[in-house]
Amino acid sequence: MSTTPDEATADPSLLCEEARRLAEGGEPEAAARLFEQVLRMGEGPHRARAALGLAVVLDDVGDVAGARDADWIAIGTEDPEYGPRAAYHLALLHERAGERDEAARAWRTVVDFGNPGYLPPALLALAQLADEDGDFETARGWWERVIETGNPQYAPVAAHDLAQRLLERGEPARAQRVLTAALRMIDRETSPYAYARLATAIGIAYLDQAIGAFRTVLEDEEAATDPEVGPLATELLARTLPLRGRAEEAGEVWAQGLTRSAVAGQVRARLRRGFGERDEDAEIPWWEPVVESAVADGSLPALTGEVFGALDHIYALAALRHVQGPAGDPAETHQVLGEAIRVPDDYWWGGLLHESFDDRARRALGPDTPER
Known part of the structure; x- marks a missing residue:
């Protein structure tokens, strides 16, 4: 032209x-x-x-x-x-x-240009594309090349992504090494978020390594039934698994430990840790096996919510009848209801239950509702 x-x-x-x-x-x-x-x-x-x-x-x-x-x-x-x-x-x-x-x-x-200013993000983009395609080996190659650049912005991201896939593949030791090396590239003062993200991932890698180690112990029947080793490994594995979202496996670990007669008593004692002291000759309350099962399968928060929900409902029924007065009820019935609604007073959460009822009663009966 x-x-x-x-x-x-x-x-x-x-x-x-x-x-x-x-x-x-x-x-x-x-x-x-x-x-x-x-x-x-x-x-x-x-x-x-x-x-x-x-x-x-x-x-x-x-x-x-x-x-x-x-x-x-x-x-x-x-x-x-x-x-x-x-x-x-x-x-x-x-x-x-x-x-x-x-x-x-x-x-x-x-x-292909090899310009160091644009190479790291290009390598990372190629790794992410391969990862989206499910091609781990290709993605790993690109991630490793990003990490090799030592770029403080992109190398930690690549290390984190690679470590996540290694953890998913059951290679926590490799993930930990990748993350530890990447952590050295980050200035904690200038990049606190990136540092915290990698440090958290390292902690997860250690958790997975611990899970693998405890499981290895319990796969050896001799070690699993050793009173000095088996109960401890059982508790540590069962209490660590829920931290990785594997509560169902934790229940299986407790159950397996309780089937080993040589250590069942010690395993149960560890499972019941925090239940409080109980006289060995006293009758076991009906709810303790329910609580024990909830601890084993990781559903204790759900059980607690159900119990407090039921308590709140029952308490409201009893307290409301008591507040409305003895009309039509024998004086003895009114007295029993009064004693029933005073039961929670000795518990630290009793005040919260009372406040909940007072609020519900005022909304239902009006602001002039007498106190319990």
Whole structure:
């Protein structure tokens, strides 16, 4: 394409600067015209910059096809700075359009340039695409390359993602090593969130390692029935599993421990830890086996909620009848109801139960309702 005399004598560097100023000032169409003028000048050191600038402003005005073409012009110059930047921009365009294969191609182009400023995010994007496809080995390769860059922004993210998959695959020791190495890249003072995220993941990795170690002990029948080892390993495994959302497995661990006659008594004592002292000769209250079962299968919070819900309902029925007065009831019945509603007074949660009833009674009977 021929150029006009003005175009032939114009300084492409000044044109690019003026185009940038126009783009930042909210005049993308005018900026596009100047970038196109630089491109019409043919090959030169400013061609890549102009092509990338054109891609950005065309994207801003909604000309996605034109933006992609301009990105490829910049990539074709093989400029070590603007080439990878254009490939990066092109990858984002494809991702925004949901074009995964084309996005992957653009990210690989960024990687091929090898510019350290754009390499880490491109590698991470490729890892995430492979991970979404369920291709762990490919994703792992990309994640490891991100980590190798030592980039403080992207390497910890890659380490966290890789560690998560390793944990899911039952490789907590490898996950812990990946995370520990990544933690050294982070300045705790300047990046507290990133540091806390990795530190938490390391803790989870240690938990999974502990679960594996305790389970190994219990898989050895001799160790599992050793009074010095088996009951302790049973309790530690059963109490750690719920922390990883595996309460059902915890119940199975307790149940298995209680079937081993050599250590069943010690296992039950550990299961009942915190129940309080009870006279060995005293009759076991009917509710204790229910509580014991709830502790074993991790449903104690649900059981507690059910019990307090039932108590609140029964208490409200008794207290309301007492507040309404003895009309129609024998004095003895009224007295018994009064004694019943005073039972919770000795418990630390008794005041909360009373407040709950007072509020319900005022709403039901009016503000002049007498106290219990």
